[in-house]
Amino acid sequence: MLTSELYADKETELTMDQQDDRFCLKLSQIFNYDLSIVGERQVFEKLLEILERNLYDEDTNNELYEKLVEKELLLEQAQSQIQSLEDRIEFLQR
Secondary structure, three states, X not given: OEEEEEEOOOOEEEEEEEEOOEEEEEEEEOOOEEEEEEEEHHHHHHXXXXXXXXXXXXXXXXXXXXXXXXXXXXXXXXXXXXXXXXXXHHHHHO
C-alpha cells in the first residue's frame, strides 16, 4: 500500500492511500470534519476531469465584488447624468 500525506494548513490534512488500482482519499480537519472517498482509478480520473472543467468556470468572490463595484459606479454616473438633465430641463422651462 502506498500512502501520501499533505497538509493544506496547520489543521487540514489530505491523505491518499493506493493499493493496486484502488484509492482512498481522506480529507480531515482537526476537531471539525473528516471526508473519505474510496474508488478505483477511473472514479478519480472522472472526478478530476469534472473538477478541472468546472473549477474555473465560476466567478470568484473577488471577481463578483469587482463587477458589483463597476456596476455601482456606472449607476452613480447614470444618476448624476439624470440629475444634470433634470436640472437642465427645469432651467429651460423657466
